[in-house]
Amino acid sequence: MNNFTINEIVEKFNLKVQYESAKEPINKRVISSIGTNRGGLELTGFKTKQVSRSRRIILLSSKESEYIASLKKTDYNNHFKNILEDHIPGIFVTPNFKYIKELCAFAKEIKSTVPIIEVSFFTSEFAATVSIYIVECLAEIKRVHGTLVNIFGYGVLIMGESGIGKSETTLELIRNGHLFIGDDSIDILKINNKLVGKVNPPVKNLIEIRGIGILDVTKMYGYHVIMHESQINLIISLNRIESEDWSKIDRLGDQNDFETYFEIKIPKTIIPVSPGRNLADLIESAVISLKLKNEGQDATSQFQARIISDLTKK
Incomplete structure (x- = not known):
């Protein structure tokens, strides 16, 4: 997300702005670094040389309230000044900080551009929640054409040429009890060294079926079949294939294939599409196969080992 601002957090968590500069309102205060900083060191006057931390929000x-309480009242403003410098995007104050009025008064006095926002819930809860939100908003994003479903707890990105049957197969998977994340336009985000998939907001809950049109999945099956996002564990590539090309298909499943996004490899399974094949069943089988492999149960490897063992005995 470009130009991610303090205003995004205020609106997301319904927070109350206690001080805001007319010169630079909260929708102009850009956050460019992941994470949050506790304000203790800044209050003492310590200034970090790490530029990456200079655009983090302060909590x-x-x-911090105990530290201020240990000072003389005449010294409050000297320490407040340290956290009201322009490079700090914003200051978030929990109910446990008892000097918000004094901080806001001094910010107004010196015409600081740093906004001060009151948080209604407590430190650990807010820090964890807002940190995850900032990570998601600043994450690298790649938009792809495909459909994302969650099958047996695995996020499966179904890809293939237009008209090959991705959406129709997804409807069958939903009827089989699996969860729908999105169709047609999927955003892939790198979060905590994992790939997470979300639907592009304009097509949220919608699926397009050729010959029928655009359908709202929630109206057809209810909100219980919807999942907001999912880690991507497997990519299914639906490939149209002619009869003479079947000899080229990997029959044993021992040819490992991967798709790479943001330097992260995701297992990829190519499923040939031809009349009479039940794609939903095949995708479910591919997911079960991957889950078994992840648990150390690889039928192909066991079969090959058995054959080698029999040949060695002879």
Whole structure:
């Protein structure tokens, strides 16, 4: 997300802005670094040389309140000044910080551009929640054409040329009890060294079926079949194939194939499409096969080992 601002967090978590500069309102205060900083060191006057930390938000709570309480009242403003410098995107204050009025008054006095936002819930809860949100908003994104479903707990990205049957197969998977994330336009994000898939918001809950049109999955099957996002564990590539090409298909499944996004490899299974094949059943089988392999149960390897063992005995 470009130009991710303090305003995004305020609206997302329904927070109350206690101080905002008319010169630079919260929708202009850009966040460019992942994570949050507790304000203790900044209050003491310590200044980090790590540029990557300079655009993190500041969180003030009980420990910072205790530190301020240990000072003389005449010294408050000297320490407040350290956290009201322009490079800090914003200051978030929990109920445990008892000096929000004094902080806002001084910010107004010096005409600081750093907004001060009151948080209604407590430190650990807010820090964890807002950190995840910032990570998602600043994550690298690649948009792909495909359909994303969650099958037996595995996120499966179904890809293939237009009209090959991705959406129709997805409807059958939903009827089989699996969860729908999105169709047609999927955003792939790199979060905590994992690939997470989400639907592009304009097509949320929608699926397009050729000859019928655009359908709302929630209206057809209910909200219980919808999943907001999912880690991507497997890519299924549906490939149209002619009869003479069947000899080229990997029959044993021992040819490992991968798709790479943001330097992360995701297992890829190519499923040939031809009349009479039940694609939903095949995709379910591919997921079960991957789950078994991840648990150390590889039928192909066991079969090959058995053959080698029999040949060695002879």
